[in-house]
Amino acid sequence: MTHTRTFAIFFSALVALAVVAPPRTARADDDPPKQEELPRRQANFAWDKNEKTKQTLLRASFSYRDVIDKAMADKLASGLPTVIAMRAYVLREGEANPVALAVRTCRVVYDLWDEVYRLKISGPGGERDSAALNLEGVLRQCAEARDLPVADRSLLTTGKPHFLGVIVEINPVSPQMLAQMRQWVSRPAGSTGIGPGDALFGSFVGLFVRQIGNADRTLRFRTQSLTP
Amino acid sequence: MLPRVRRLAAIMAGIIAACATRHASAGPLKTWGAEPPDPPEESQPSPVAPPPPPPSSLGAPVGDPGEAEPPAPRPPVGPGGLRYMLEGIEVRGNTTTLARVILRFVPFQRGAVLDVDDKELQLTRFRLLGTGFFRDVQLSLRRGTKRGFVVLVVDVVERNTIVVNDLWLGLSADAEPNGRARPLTAFGGLDVSEQNLAGTGVALGGAIALADRQLALRTRLSDQSFLRSSWTTEAQLLYNNAKDFFGNRNALVDDPTQKVAQDFAVVSYRRFGGKVSAGHEVGSVATRVFFDYRLEKIDASLPLAASHKRGLDIEPIDFDLPPGSSILSTVSATLVHDTRDEPFLPTKGWHVLGLAEASLTPLGSDYPYAKLVLRGSRWMPLPWDHVLRLEGIFGSVFGNAPLFEKFYVGDYTDLRPHRALDLAFDRRAAPNFFNTAISEVRYGDYAARLNAEYRIPLYRGRQTIYGVDFFGSVGLYAVANGRDISRPARGYSGFQKMPIDLTFNLGLRMDTAAGGIALGIANFLGFIPIRSEAQ
Numbered sequence: 001m002t003h004t005r006t007f008a009i010f011f012s013a014l015v016a017l018a019v020v021a022p023p024r025t026a027r028a029d030d031d032p033p034k035q036e037e038l039p040r041r042q043a044n045f046a047w048d049k050n051e052k053t054k055q056t057l058l059r060a061s062f063s064y065r066d067v068i069d070k071a072m073a074d075k076l077a078s079g080l081p082t083v084i085a086m087r088a089y090v091l092r093e094g095e096a097n098p099v100a101l102a103v104r105t106c107r108v109v110y111d112l113w114d115e116v117y118r119l120k121i122s123g124p125g126g127e128r129d130s131a132a133l134n135l136e137g138v139l140r141q142c143a144e145a146r147d148l149p150v151a152d153r154s155l156l157t158t159g160k161p162h163f164l165g166v167i168v169e170i171n172p173v174s175p176q177m178l179a180q181m182r183q184w185v186s187r188p189a190g191s192t193g194i195g196p197g198d199a200l201f202g203s204f205v206g207l208f209v210r211q212i213g214n215a216d217r218t219l220r221f222r223t224q225s226l227t228p
Numbered sequence: 229m230l231p232r233v234r235r236l237a238a239i240m241a242g243i244i245a246a247c248a249t250r251h252a253s254a255g256p257l258k259t260w261g262a263e264p265p266d267p268p269e270e271s272q273p274s275p276v277a278p279p280p281p282p283p284s285s286l287g288a289p290v291g292d293p294g295e296a297e298p299p300a301p302r303p304p305v306g307p308g309g310l311r312y313m314l315e316g317i318e319v320r321g322n323t324t325t326l327a328r329v330i331l332r333f334v335p336f337q338r339g340a341v342l343d344v345d346d347k348e349l350q351l352t353r354f355r356l357l358g359t360g361f362f363r364d365v366q367l368s369l370r371r372g373t374k375r376g377f378v379v380l381v382v383d384v385v386e387r388n389t390i391v392v393n394d395l396w397l398g399l400s401a402d403a404e405p406n407g408r409a410r411p412l413t414a415f416g417g418l419d420v421s422e423q424n425l426a427g428t429g430v431a432l433g434g435a436i437a438l439a440d441r442q443l444a445l446r447t448r449l450s451d452q453s454f455l456r457s458s459w460t461t462e463a464q465l466l467y468n469n470a471k472d473f474f475g476n477r478n479a480l481v482d483d484p485t486q487k488v489a490q491d492f493a494v495v496s497y498r499r500f501g502g503k504v505s506a507g508h509e510v511g512s513v514a515t516r517v518f519f520d521y522r523l524e525k526i527d528a529s530l531p532l533a534a535s536h537k538r539g540l541d542i543e544p545i546d547f548d549l550p551p552g553s554s555i556l557s558t559v560s561a562t563l564v565h566d567t568r569d570e571p572f573l574p575t576k577g578w579h580v581l582g583l584a585e586a587s588l589t590p591l592g593s594d595y596p597y598a599k600l601v602l603r604g605s606r607w608m609p610l611p612w613d614h615v616l617r618l619e620g621i622f623g624s625v626f627g628n629a630p631l632f633e634k635f636y637v638g639d640y641t642d643l644r645p646h647r648a649l650d651l652a653f654d655r656r657a658a659p660n661f662f663n664t665a666i667s668e669v670r671y672g673d674y675a676a677r678l679n680a681e682y683r684i685p686l687y688r689g690r691q692t693i694y695g696v697d698f699f700g701s702v703g704l705y706a707v708a709n710g711r712d713i714s715r716p717a718r719g720y721s722g723f724q725k726m727p728i729d730l731t732f733n734l735g736l737r738m739d740t741a742a743g744g745i746a747l748g749i750a751n752f753l754g755f756i757p758i759r760s761e762a763q
Contacts, residue, residue, distance in 0.1 A: 079310075079369030079378065080344050109310055109344055112371045112378055118310070 106142035315372035392743035444649035473655035539717025572744030597627030635675035679703030
């Protein structure tokens with residue numbers, strides 16, 4: 001019977017420790033905020049109706065310039081490539097699963113001899129090359145979303161408040177993540193709905209609360225609510 | 229008056245132009261302002277004079293820029309991105325580590341074309357971080373002395389390089405030299421290394437393990453880039469003054485030096501020797517192969533004869549060591565594939581190790597044997613931020629290996645102290661939850677273990693303690709000799725003939741600036757009476 005008693009002690013200790021231990025995430029000095037604790041940021045929303053397709057798109061404009069601090073500015077000017085990747089999830093208030101996603105990536109390389117930042121911007125609808133003569137130009141093109149198509153109106157529930165949950169990463173290390181984002185931005189403009197099999201799909205907990213530590217810098221925020 | 233005004237205006241215009249030029253050459257960070265409507269053409273020549281050459285003290289570029297090729301046209305912008313001619317490499321921020329040590333990990337040569345999208349740039353950063361010498365490494369480019377030329381700048385932030393590789397503390401139950409059982413003794417040990425000796429990149433390490441009348445010492449010197457090559461080399465000296473305990477039950481020992489009846493047959497032996505190793509990457513940074521040669525002398529003192537009860541039969545004890553002096557000489561090859569994201573608290577990745585060792589009997593080794601070990605671990609992050617680790621180990625020894633090269637049951641159950649520096653601290657048989665023949669086995673020729681570990685992060689920090697995780701693990705293991713399979717001990721039937729049992733542990737894993745520490749309670753649980761007697 002002695003080994004039965006040892007089993008009992010072992011499993012009692014296991015259960016006790018599991019109860020005492022935090023259920024989900026580590027108590028950390030750099031824990032990400034929870035859904036309701038995400039910093040709020042103002043965004044401008046506008047409806048864009050396409051007469052030809054009869055589609056109504058929700059467009060959003062917001063800034064995430066603060067992702068570029070002094071250290072990141074130095075990195076942008078390092079002459080080596082830097083990627084600024086932004087994901088904007090459309091979520092219903094109080095629900096965990098996003099209904100739509102818009103992705104925008106910006107690859108910045110400072111040309112040391114021509115003194116110009118060379119940009120490759122990927123977003124809903126495709127990819128384009130651009131340039132900026134200074135950091136302000138980089139911020140304007142790569143750290144701001146202007147009239148970004150985020151969701152088709154048909155994806156939103158009338159009368160229910162929605163908001164954007166935004167994650168901005170600088171140099172996301174995971175190649176899979178970058179590949180997924182490239183795949184996403186190749187979708188036609190306006191088709192931002194998320195299906196169960198889509199890449200980058202996840203719940204709020206997975207996307208925003210889980211610690212993201214693979215990028216050089218990560219910024220997370222949510223916008224005010226919008227009720228269609 | 230008018231000519232004076234014109235002259236003054238000309239001087240002012242000149243000063244403004246000069247100021248504008250200096251301002252522009254100060255670098256992109258100082259050129260904040262509005263973006264002009266159209267970017268300049270790719271081929272537009274820069275209106276800015278090249279900056280002065282870099283400083284020539286420590287951290288100077290490799291090679292003399294003056295020796296660079298005559299002005300060459302700017303390498304074209306390829307499909308992958310911008311390309312430059314590499315004028316030199318500058319190392320900054322190193323106060324202890326020699327620049328040449330850092331440059332060993334930078335696979336770029338002066339005069340070569342540097343593509344900013346070259347994956348080697350990122351790999352270089354990871355290689356340098358992987359040395360353990362630096363807390364941070366950043367690569368950047370700055371303009372060279374001629375158009376199209378750049379200097380690769382490697383900025384490093386050094387870290388503490390004295391690392392505790394291992395720490396052992398625990399309680400064991402051993403036996404007196406006269407073979408009488410003792411209930412409790414303490415053991416301990418420490419493995420420390422300076423990873424960057426005097427900034428040369430050479431690591432000097434030492435380890436000690438202590439128990440009652442047992443001592444093990446190791447000292448090693450390793451160079452991650454031997455003679456500036458891509459080979460890692462290591463030399464190690466070892467000394468063990470060890471003892472081991474044999475006898476399942478009813479031990480009878482013929483030892484003329486002992487006057488009292490003995491509970492265990494005690495073997496004392498000394499080992500002294502050394503090992504040299506060489507390692508190299510295979511295909512990628514994550515995979516390495518190591519080749520070892522080992523030579524040591526063993527002096528063993530054994531009882532004249534001893535027997536014990538195995539199952540229902542009384543059998544002589546095989547000590548797996550010849551009495552007197554003997555020589556052990558082996559070569560081995562180890563392949564390691566490591567894709568863990570962190571060394572001590574990994575959340576994802578693989579660690580796979582394959583070892584093949586052969587004793588060089590024709591060259592004088594007294595132990596004709598070969599050994600194979602395959603060990604694989606996979607860490608998987610769970611959606612709720614916990615981590616699951618699955619581990620599998622399989623090992624096999626063919627021939628007559630010395631006892632310290634065989635598979636020790638205590639290394640496979642967490643409820644007995646593992647060996648440290650090959651010292652076995654505990655005389656007890658393994659716990660026996662399943663009432664199998666596992667309690668008849670101390671050293672085996674075959675071993676296998678399947679284990680699952682669940683980790684819950686409790687704390688993450690950036691200062692002295694990087695992380696603390698609670699862990700719980702459970703697994704099955706088996707240790708057997710050939711005869712345990714072909715001729716199982718009598719008294720067991722069915723499944724019980726198989727020397728298989730359960731192992732588990734609970735505790736904390738901590739990643740600290742001084743190294744990783746694991747605190748488990750299995751060692752103490754092991755003292756709770758658990759059926760471990762043989763049949």
